[in-house]
Amino acid sequence: MTELLITGARPYGxxxxxxxxxxxxxxxxxxxxxxxxxPSSAEVLxxxxxxxxxGLVDLHTHLREPGREDTETIESGSRAAALGGxxxxxxxxxxxxxxDNALVTGHVxxxxxxxxxxxxxxxxxxxVGLAGERLAEMGTMATGEAGVRIFSDDGKCVADPxxxxxxxxxxxxxxxxxxxxxxxxxxxxxxxxxEGERAxxxxxxxxxxxxxxxxxxxDCVLARHAGARLHVCHVSTTGTVDVLSxxxxxxxxVSAEVTPHHLLLTDERLExxxxxxxxxxxxxxxxxxxxxxxxxxxxVLDCVATDHAPHAEQDKSCEWDxxxxxxxxxxxxxxxxxxxxxxxxxxxxxGVARVMSERPAEIAGLSDQGRPLAEGEPANLVLxxxxxxxxxxxxxxASIAGNTxxxxxxxxxxxxxxxxxxxxxxxxxxxx
Amino acid sequence: xxxxLTTDGLGHDEATAIxxxxxxxxxxxxxxxxxxxxxxxxxxxxxxxxENSTRTRVSFEIAxxxxxxxxxxxxxxxxxxxxxxxxxxxxxxxxxAGADCVIVRHPASGAPHRLSGWLAETRTSVVNAGxxxxxxxxxxxLDAATLRERLGSIEGRRIAIVGDVLHxxxxxxxxxxxxxxxxxxxxxxxPTLLPxxxxxxxVTTAYDLDSQLPGIDAVMMLRVQAERxxxxxxxxxxxxxxxxxxxxxxxxxxxxxxxxLHPGPMLRGMEIASPVADSPRAAITEQVSNGVHVxxxxxxxxxxxxxx
Numbered sequence: 001m002t003e004l005l006i007t008g009a010r011p012y013g014x015x016x017x018x019x020x021x022x023x024x025x026x027x028x029x030x031x032x033x034x035x036x037x038x039p040s041s042a043e044v045l046x047x048x049x050x051x052x053x054x055g056l057v058d059l060h061t062h063l064r065e066p067g068r069e070d071t072e073t074i075e076s077g078s079r080a081a082a083l084g085g086x087x088x089x090x091x092x093x094x095x096x097x098x099x100d101n102a103l104v105t106g107h108v109x110x111x112x113x114x115x116x117x118x119x120x121x122x123x124x125x126x127x128v129g130l131a132g133e134r135l136a137e138m139g140t141m142a143t144g145e146a147g148v149r150i151f152s153d154d155g156k157c158v159a160d161p162x163x164x165x166x167x168x169x170x171x172x173x174x175x176x177x178x179x180x181x182x183x184x185x186x187x188x189x190x191x192x193x194x195e196g197e198r199a200x201x202x203x204x205x206x207x208x209x210x211x212x213x214x215x216x217x218x219d220c221v222l223a224r225h226a227g228a229r230l231h232v233c234h235v236s237t238t239g240t241v242d243v244l245s246x247x248x249x250x251x252x253x254v255s256a257e258v259t260p261h262h263l264l265l266t267d268e269r270l271e272x273x274x275x276x277x278x279x280x281x282x283x284x285x286x287x288x289x290x291x292x293x294x295x296x297x298x299x300v301l302d303c304v305a306t307d308h309a310p311h312a313e314q315d316k317s318c319e320w321d322x323x324x325x326x327x328x329x330x331x332x333x334x335x336x337x338x339x340x341x342x343x344x345x346x347x348x349x350x351g352v353a354r355v356m357s358e359r360p361a362e363i364a365g366l367s368d369q370g371r372p373l374a375e376g377e378p379a380n381l382v383l384x385x386x387x388x389x390x391x392x393x394x395x396x397x398a399s400i401a402g403n404t405x406x407x408x409x410x411x412x413x414x415x416x417x418x419x420x421x422x423x424x425x426x427x428x429x430x431x432x
Numbered sequence: 433x434x435x436x437l438t439t440d441g442l443g444h445d446e447a448t449a450i451x452x453x454x455x456x457x458x459x460x461x462x463x464x465x466x467x468x469x470x471x472x473x474x475x476x477x478x479x480x481x482x483e484n485s486t487r488t489r490v491s492f493e494i495a496x497x498x499x500x501x502x503x504x505x506x507x508x509x510x511x512x513x514x515x516x517x518x519x520x521x522x523x524x525x526x527x528x529a530g531a532d533c534v535i536v537r538h539p540a541s542g543a544p545h546r547l548s549g550w551l552a553e554t555r556t557s558v559v560n561a562g563x564x565x566x567x568x569x570x571x572x573x574l575d576a577a578t579l580r581e582r583l584g585s586i587e588g589r590r591i592a593i594v595g596d597v598l599h600x601x602x603x604x605x606x607x608x609x610x611x612x613x614x615x616x617x618x619x620x621x622x623p624t625l626l627p628x629x630x631x632x633x634x635v636t637t638a639y640d641l642d643s644q645l646p647g648i649d650a651v652m653m654l655r656v657q658a659e660r661x662x663x664x665x666x667x668x669x670x671x672x673x674x675x676x677x678x679x680x681x682x683x684x685x686x687x688x689x690x691x692x693l694h695p696g697p698m699l700r701g702m703e704i705a706s707p708v709a710d711s712p713r714a715a716i717t718e719q720v721s722n723g724v725h726v727x728x729x730x731x732x733x734x735x736x737x738x739x740x
């Protein structure tokens with residue numbers, strides 16, 4: 001295997017720049033600048049003082065294959081992931097057909113390996129067809145080729161409390177985690193936007209915070225009762241942070257993610273009626289984003305997950321109510337975190353490594369991701385220029401769809417290289 | 433003015449100019465045998481109604497025809513819309529076919545805003561004829577015209593809007609316009625029918641109608657839609673009617689000069705008692721006739737500009 005010498009990188013953005021020798025897919029050696037003896041055949045990557053982090057891990061992406069290959073494929077989504085600094089992504093189960101059986105999860109795994117740019121781990125559905133009626137064959141998916149570790153009906157809530165109880169109980173025998181899309185459907189019938197003054201004035205049917213909070217509270221209680229692990233997808237409200245604090249204080253085995261868009265954007269975007277801003281759960285109010293940022297810094301929220309959701313132009317270029325919810329996220333996540341958490345002083349780069357790599361890998365039980373930057377560890381790495389800025393252009397992103405709410409925005413932090421087991425997958429904004 | 437999408441942000445002078453034009457048009461047409469002005473001859477106005485409506489569509493159609501515009505009605509059922517064509521494609525098609533103005537009613541809030549954006553590079557104006565729970569600006573303008581006519585002025589008047597404020601586009605448009613024109617607005621409804629965040633609107637709110645009536649210059653009753661009655665927003669039509677229905681006893685509690693408005697269609701006996709609707713205090717038929725003049729004024733300001 002070829003060797004790669006990264007010169008002048010700053011692990012976690014700390015201390016003096018060092019050289020990192022990558023060989024055979026692992027970090028072979030870390031030493032002072034110029035101290036390492038690399039073979040003459042080694043490729044050299046001049047990091048010029050940039051920040052070196054463990055490769056990012058996304059617990060929540062929609063790669064749309066099988067079913068909506070007109071908006072994203074596992075291959076195109078893998079490109080977006082690599083360009084965004086990711087070395088592992090979890091592909092949600094709401095494909096067509098649904099990933100509610102080992103045939104589909106195996107297919108997704110293989111397609112990810114064929115693309116070879118990022119580890120694609122399929123998420124299995126909790127219920128057959130995401131219908132919320134009976135459990136999917138979680139055991140077969142967990143022990144099958146894909147070794148599914150996370151189960152979720154994301155896009156839909158496992159709303160039936162009895163079914164959720166059974167799913168949590170059953171999951172304990174498999175050592176897997178149930179990831180809940182927390183939305184009480186009886187409280188969100190026809191809902192289009194965060195229930196607040198803006199939605200009221202602009203005539204959107206409100207999506208109340210209590211619809212999320214009541215399910216999170218219920219599920220924390222159920223998880224405690226079952227002795228099971230629970231992961232809460234895309235936390236969006238102040239009240240959910242309160243509930244999670246309470247549950248964690250009681251020792252409930254619960255983890256939670258927040259999306260970049262819920263850290264940055266507010267329901268102010270509703271004024272435009274442009275459905276590029278439509279997402280579920282909806283963009284919330286200013287006090288919510290402040291609280292979410294603080295909770296991510298404090299660890300009440302464990303990690304950042306993108307909820308990357310490509311949609312076709314015609315599904316966004318329409319009236320708001322008819323549009324599909326969701327937005328691209330893989331290539332902008334790190335920059336949004338840099339903007340909302342690093343620039344604000346809430347997290348340093350070691351903290352970014354924690355919330356975007358280490359904790360998500362831990363939650364998913366990945367042994368080769370989110371590892372320390374140390375000799376002998378797998379070389380799943382990302383190099384970030386923290387001082388550079390870039391302008392987001394939806395059409396230039398690697399996803400087939402272009403539905404980014406950040407179009408035209410200037411964002412800090414540029415991913416300059418991504419390494420998957422020692423191999424460059426992305427470099428200077430291009431797939432290597 | 434290029435489009436009329438909302439009364440939120442419609443300035444005092446702009447709104448007053450529309451109302452003045454409506455008055456002028458009304459005077460001009462009064463007693464004429466042939467109610468036809470040449471003002472919009474050669475202009476094409478298309479109504480696109482994605483929701484059933486009789487009064488609003490007919491009102492716009494008459495307004496256009498009395499100003500000699502060519503008015504074409506497109507309804508969702510009998511066109512390519514019914515075949516699944518997108519709103520954007522329909523709008524671009526109608527614009528390319530020569531529409532100077534599209535008047536749209538749509539169940540989705542913000543649909544006219546989207547149309548306005550898609551048609552920004554064309555010469556087609558957009559008028560919002562009611563979008564979802566958002567706004568119905570010409571209704572608020574015709575209500576204002578009626579209030580001016582009956583009360584002489586709007587500034588400083590106290591106006592109650594009663595009923596299903598939560599789902600009402602009429603209420604939202606009236607809140608903005610009445611605030612701009614200097615009225616005091618009180619929204620009267622049960623808590624389940626008041627919007628979240630209403631405390632940030634330029635209004636006061638009350639749950640009890642009776643205590644409000646003695647100080648009111650005008651009361652606007654809102655329509656209660658049948659599906660709301662089944663939706664658990666209040667226990668029963670009977671209880672709603674007891675608490676919020678405008679009956680003769682309540683009419684007597686209003687000051688003598690106070691006027692009763694209703695955007696229609698009315699649910700007689702439920703939200704408004706028949707004798708109240710038919711009393712001289714009610715301005716409901718005037719609202720309808722003022723609607724035509726206000727819509728003529730809107731089309732005039734959008735399409736004819738300053739050259740009357």
